[in-house]
Amino acid sequence: MLSFLFIVCCLFSFVxxxxxxxxxxxxxxxxxxxxxxxxxxxxxxxINVTDFTFDKAGVGKDSLFGFSIAKAKNSGxxxxxxxxxSRSCFFYQTEQTNNIPHVYFMMDHKSEKxxxxxxxxxxxxxxxxxxxxxxxxxxxxxxxxxxxxxxxITSRQxxxxxxxxxxxxxxxxxxxxxxxxxxxxxxxxxxxxEEGLYNFYFHNCFNKTDTQLNQRSLxxxxxxLLIEKxxxxxxxxxxxxxxxxxxxxxxxxxxxxxxxxFVLKTS
Numbered sequence: 001m002l003s004f005l006f007i008v009c010c011l012f013s014f015v016x017x018x019x020x021x022x023x024x025x026x027x028x029x030x031x032x033x034x035x036x037x038x039x040x041x042x043x044x045x046x047i048n049v050t051d052f053t054f055d056k057a058g059v060g061k062d063s064l065f066g067f068s069i070a071k072a073k074n075s076g077x078x079x080x081x082x083x084x085x086s087r088s089c090f091f092y093q094t095e096q097t098n099n100i101p102h103v104y105f106m107m108d109h110k111s112e113k114x115x116x117x118x119x120x121x122x123x124x125x126x127x128x129x130x131x132x133x134x135x136x137x138x139x140x141x142x143x144x145x146x147x148x149x150x151x152x153i154t155s156r157q158x159x160x161x162x163x164x165x166x167x168x169x170x171x172x173x174x175x176x177x178x179x180x181x182x183x184x185x186x187x188x189x190x191x192x193x194e195e196g197l198y199n200f201y202f203h204n205c206f207n208k209t210d211t212q213l214n215q216r217s218l219x220x221x222x223x224x225l226l227i228e229k230x231x232x233x234x235x236x237x238x239x240x241x242x243x244x245x246x247x248x249x250x251x252x253x254x255x256x257x258x259x260x261x262f263v264l265k266t267s
């Protein structure tokens with residue numbers, strides 16, 4: 001009996017968040033969908049890029065790399081954006097994304113102090129909290145308690161104002177090189193309008209205009225750790241009801257099977 005309980009316990013593991021180990025090698029796609037996740041209030045997305053490298057041919061040239069977050073009502077919009085094949089840079093495709101809330105993270109790798117510029121578009125994301133110092137679990141736990149509390153309304157309102165929004169994220173060069181960088185940032189969903197299905201993209205915009213067809217996208221290497229988490233669970237918003245649903249049906253099937261065996265034995 002004890003051995004059976006031990007085996008059952010080994011089957012269980014504690015999972016706190018969804019973790020993606022991204023390892024993109026020698027890729028020259030202009031747009032890469034890295035993740036799709038549904039966030040509710042209290043959700044966080046941590047991005048830790050340990051090594052980003054691009055072809056040395058792009059050093060000092062007008063190449064543009066970056067990330068974007070698009071909030072969509074369904075996955076169909078994400079597929080539509082992913083299938084976008086224009087040779088012009090996605091960051092300037094405003095006519096295509098006017099109706100979709102976006103946050104752009106545009107890398108400036110040519111300056112003496114490289115950085116990422118944050119551009120928030122649409123009312124839904126104008127107060128989206130982004131930080132380049134990833135908060136500890138203790139601080140995040142306090143934020144989650146405030147968001148769930150019905151008593152500390154004033155504290156919650158002050159938190160939602162996000163009076164210290166940042167517009168830049170510092171980038172560190174690796175070994176002093178001009179084409180290798182590392183950086184990290186965190187996105188925290190604190191307001192109701194910010195909830196939704198987040199599509200996280202990487203963009204390689206070496207080709208900036210349709211007329212310069214002779215230019216090619218640079219090959220890039222990207223090694224990163226992406227952690228996505230909702231309040232008190234690791235499931236995407238649309239998947240949160242599934243464990244209860246599966247457990248309920250498991251109980252129903254178990255009781256039905258037990259009743260069927262009872263009927264067979266008594267007949």
